[in-house]
Amino acid sequence: MLLRRLPVPLLLVVALILLSGCGPTELLKDIQIRPEAISPNADGDSDVAEVGYTLTRTAQVSIYLIGEDGSRHDLRTRERRSKGERVAYFGGVVDGLLLPDGSYRVVFEAEDARGRTETAEASLTISGGDPAPLRIDNLRVYPDTFTPNRDGIGDRVSIGYSLSKEVERVDVYLLGPDGTRYPVREDRIREVGAPGTHEHDYDGGIDLGATPPPDGDYTVIVRAVDFVGNEAVVQGELTIEQGGVPLVQIVNRDAVIQPSIVALHSTLYFTCTVKNIGQVPVRTTGPEPGTVYSTSENYNTIEHYEEAGVFRVGMDYEGNSAGRAYPFRWQLGSDAELTLVDTGIGPQRYLMPGQTVTVTGGVTIDDTPVKSQPYFWVGLIHEQVWNVEDRVGAVQITVGY
Numbered sequence: 001m002l003l004r005r006l007p008v009p010l011l012l013v014v015a016l017i018l019l020s021g022c023g024p025t026e027l028l029k030d031i032q033i034r035p036e037a038i039s040p041n042a043d044g045d046s047d048v049a050e051v052g053y054t055l056t057r058t059a060q061v062s063i064y065l066i067g068e069d070g071s072r073h074d075l076r077t078r079e080r081r082s083k084g085e086r087v088a089y090f091g092g093v094v095d096g097l098l099l100p101d102g103s104y105r106v107v108f109e110a111e112d113a114r115g116r117t118e119t120a121e122a123s124l125t126i127s128g129g130d131p132a133p134l135r136i137d138n139l140r141v142y143p144d145t146f147t148p149n150r151d152g153i154g155d156r157v158s159i160g161y162s163l164s165k166e167v168e169r170v171d172v173y174l175l176g177p178d179g180t181r182y183p184v185r186e187d188r189i190r191e192v193g194a195p196g197t198h199e200h201d202y203d204g205g206i207d208l209g210a211t212p213p214p215d216g217d218y219t220v221i222v223r224a225v226d227f228v229g230n231e232a233v234v235q236g237e238l239t240i241e242q243g244g245v246p247l248v249q250i251v252n253r254d255a256v257i258q259p260s261i262v263a264l265h266s267t268l269y270f271t272c273t274v275k276n277i278g279q280v281p282v283r284t285t286g287p288e289p290g291t292v293y294s295t296s297e298n299y300n301t302i303e304h305y306e307e308a309g310v311f312r313v314g315m316d317y318e319g320n321s322a323g324r325a326y327p328f329r330w331q332l333g334s335d336a337e338l339t340l341v342d343t344g345i346g347p348q349r350y351l352m353p354g355q356t357v358t359v360t361g362g363v364t365i366d367d368t369p370v371k372s373q374p375y376f377w378v379g380l381i382h383e384q385v386w387n388v389e390d391r392v393g394a395v396q397i398t399v400g401y
């Protein structure tokens with residue numbers, strides 16, 4: 001063999017050459033930062049630096065800045081990157097805060113699969129950064145407990161705060177115990193992101209007929225990011241109780257209105273059955289079933305005024321000139337049938353989920369109708385929300401006079 005014939009000193013030289021050819025190649029190279037000085041103030045000039053490097057093989061990469069005072073600011077921490085050229089973009093913000101003006105050492109560390117590590121450094125200067133801090137002040141959630149069920153009591157929450165400066169983005173949402181986010185719609189009074197006071201109206205989606213978030217305790221999050229990248233977050237607490245979409249129906253969408261012929265100054269009666277088919281109680285108010293109106297009266301004249309969120313059965317007729325639909329209205333069930341609940345506006349009566357009641361009433365025809373044979377009908381009204389069921393049991397009545 002040729003190697004056996006070589007002198008020992010020469011054999012050592014050959015061995016060293018062979019071993020050096022099998023050694024690891026450079027892991028981290030081509031470090032560069034362009035530009036080497038940035039002024040992160042969102043003016044579009046030198047706001048962001050390109051942080052570039054090349055890996056010759058897959059490695060865990062860390063990149064961090066060391067300030068003049070020795071403070072460390074991590075941009076990447078042991079993030080796995082494959083072989084090739086890499087570029088990161090840095091606008092002076094770390095963990096949601098703009099770093100102070102000054103000179104920084106940018107340190108690159110790479111560790112390959114065999115634990116071999118290489119380190120390199122470059123320099124970066126930050127100057128002329130936006131000096132205005134970003135703050136979210138005076139967060140207020142009122143009330144901190146609400147019941148989004150469209151009963152007109154505690155159905156809404158006001159979420160207010162103040163921004164110290166103009167921002168690029170604001171996110172307002174509820175964070176549930178399971179991590180689910182429930183967005184709060186934008187402030188409709190002040191432009192999104194404008195400095196100053198903001199106020200969001202939150203209803204849990206019930207205005208659109210959506211099911212609100214489940215009952216429970218929630219964290220209200222307000223997060224803002226300015227044009228430089230500064231981030232501010234504040235949070236409050238909110239509890240949801242008795243939430244849900246109220247669902248009530250006139251059973252079989254049917255009502256009996258009689259007699260079919262009625263003399264002037266006589267009374268026309270109706271009967272219908274109402275059921276709460278939803279999962280939440282529904283609020284209702286008088287007068288009680290069985291009450292008889294005169295055509296010269298309405299729910300206001302007998303002091304049972306319209307109330308937002310209340311459900312009632314009403315009667316209306318062809319030629320109604322009272323200036324309001326369903327001028328005659330009745331409570332969903334008698335006081336004895338309903339459940340009295342203490343609320344923020346005092347005790348209120350509710351028809352409970354699954355409960356069925358019969359509603360009756362009458363109207364004495366004291367005023368000569370526009371037509372001798374007008375139609376009469378009943379309806380189910382969710383006051384100041386919508387007519388749940390309209391023109392139920394419409395029947396033509398002959399009025400004799």
